[in-house]
Amino acid sequence: MKSIFNKDTDGVGPDGAMRRPQNEGQKTIEKYHPLITIEVGDISVEIVTKSKELIEYLIGKNYQPYNYVDGDSKMHSVRSESYRYDNLLFAPNRDRL
Numbered sequence: 001m002k003s004i005f006n007k008d009t010d011g012v013g014p015d016g017a018m019r020r021p022q023n024e025g026q027k028t029i030e031k032y033h034p035l036i037t038i039e040v041g042d043i044s045v046e047i048v049t050k051s052k053e054l055i056e057y058l059i060g061k062n063y064q065p066y067n068y069v070d071g072d073s074k075m076h077s078v079r080s081e082s083y084r085y086d087n088l089l090f091a092p093n094r095d096r097l
Contacts, residue, residue: 029061033092036063041085051083063090 028034036058040051055065055078065076066089076088 029058033062035092036090037087038090039085039087040083042082052078052080055088058090062093064093065090 029036038051038054038058040054042048042051055076059065059078065078066073067076067086068074073089
């Protein structure tokens with residue numbers, strides 16, 4: 001599977017933290033609406049995008065987040081507090097595309 005992130009401008013930064021997709025990654029999201037998975041988990045580094053911001057960014061791009069709970073996929077609700085380690089799946093909300 002091809003990454004939607006440009007290694008020079010998107011994705012994992014030199015500090016090992018995820019940044020919002022921009023440039024080619026953003027174009028891919030808007031044109032192809034791929035399924036996206038992200039690993040969330042907030043760390044105490046100011047320059048790192050918080051998990052909540054990434055989730056809200058993808059929701060703003062008409063994606064619905066899901067997580068795996070008790071053996072089943074459930075719609076994820078954005079948390080007000082920091083995120084601990086988890087993986088979320090984002091599926092395009094076809095009704096809003």
